[in-house]
Amino acid sequence: MPSALQQSRTDHVPVLAAEVRELLAVRPGDTVVDATFGAGGHARVLAADLHGEGRFIAIDRDPGVRPYFERFQREARVSARLLRGDFAVVLGQLAENGVRADAVLLDLGVSSMQIDRPERGFSYAVDAPLDMRMDPAADVSARDIVNEWDERELATIFRRYGEERFSRQIARAIVRRRSERPIERTAELVETIKAAIPAPRRFGDGHPAKRVFQALRIAVNDELAALEQALPAALSMLRPGGRLAVISFHSLEDRIVKRFLAAQARGCTCPPDLPVCVCGKEPAVRLLARKAVRPSPQETAENPRSASARLRAAVKTED
Numbered sequence: 001m002p003s004a005l006q007q008s009r010t011d012h013v014p015v016l017a018a019e020v021r022e023l024l025a026v027r028p029g030d031t032v033v034d035a036t037f038g039a040g041g042h043a044r045v046l047a048a049d050l051h052g053e054g055r056f057i058a059i060d061r062d063p064g065v066r067p068y069f070e071r072f073q074r075e076a077r078v079s080a081r082l083l084r085g086d087f088a089v090v091l092g093q094l095a096e097n098g099v100r101a102d103a104v105l106l107d108l109g110v111s112s113m114q115i116d117r118p119e120r121g122f123s124y125a126v127d128a129p130l131d132m133r134m135d136p137a138a139d140v141s142a143r144d145i146v147n148e149w150d151e152r153e154l155a156t157i158f159r160r161y162g163e164e165r166f167s168r169q170i171a172r173a174i175v176r177r178r179s180e181r182p183i184e185r186t187a188e189l190v191e192t193i194k195a196a197i198p199a200p201r202r203f204g205d206g207h208p209a210k211r212v213f214q215a216l217r218i219a220v221n222d223e224l225a226a227l228e229q230a231l232p233a234a235l236s237m238l239r240p241g242g243r244l245a246v247i248s249f250h251s252l253e254d255r256i257v258k259r260f261l262a263a264q265a266r267g268c269t270c271p272p273d274l275p276v277c278v279c280g281k282e283p284a285v286r287l288l289a290r291k292a293v294r295p296s297p298q299e300t301a302e303n304p305r306s307a308s309a310r311l312r313a314a315v316k317t318e319d
């Protein structure tokens, strides 16, 4: 097993780092919350702008980030702490406890270290136990879902979270195969998916197992619900003038972020036929970019993982 600090293949290259830095505009003395610490790539960039003054709060549900955090703590020259847990819960607790932030970052999804560690079972490219839990102590793993959910539920997540066209055929094939013996490993699942997709369509749209693996990962980690819950919590812990930036990697996440920020940026919500505003609602945020920020062709060439990234950001309005 690679050591957590091993360089090279397992190192996570922060996506859209310059753009995040510019949009969050961290200043000395600020309180910065990185709700998806990972290997600390963004954290290092943002902490540098504190110039030794301020506070850094790191959150991650994966205990494997600790050695990265310890290295960050040694190098960052600011007060930093790591809170382990689901950001949906931790951000809410921080807000309830009166912690106020000047910048909050969410860089969603899994990190390269998680994908590159075969034993975590995130990758369809290597054979490993079916797991996919970001928090290895969480109750539900991919193995549980694949072997216990009924055919309709499986087809629904493959379609909804993976936009998989052959969701029903794949769900049926899984149920048939697991009736002989449980599906324990990623390679068995990949084989079952491949066999369920008609041969001419198998490699039309990337690896045939890509969409089902994405869907399972989202379901295992309840990623969309966590995001829905985290956004209002992040906003409520921001000081007026504080900034929120979110990087998403697929359209389901981006849609949630886009809708949330658009709703918060809207003022009056009265029906258009009312002659005067009766709701008195003021915008809670101002969008920092009208459209999602995308990586440059150069970044995509250097770091193919960035290709699907979309960054949205907003500043909390003054009360």
Ligand SMILES: C[S@@+](CC[C@H](N)C(=O)[O-])C[C@H]1O[C@@H](n2cnc3c(N)ncnc32)[C@H](O)[C@@H]1O
Pocket: 012, 013, 014, 015, 035, 036, 037, 038, 039, 040, 041, 042, 043, 059, 060, 061, 062, 065, 085, 086, 087, 088, 107, 108, 109, 110, 111, 112, 134, 226
């Ligand atoms: C894309 S990586 C972040 C990489 C990081 N920005 C960097 O530059 O190294 C996402 C990280 O967020 C964590 N994560 C994802 N969803 C989470 C959640 N709901 N609560 C806490 N951590 C989460 C994952 O465990 C992973 O380490």
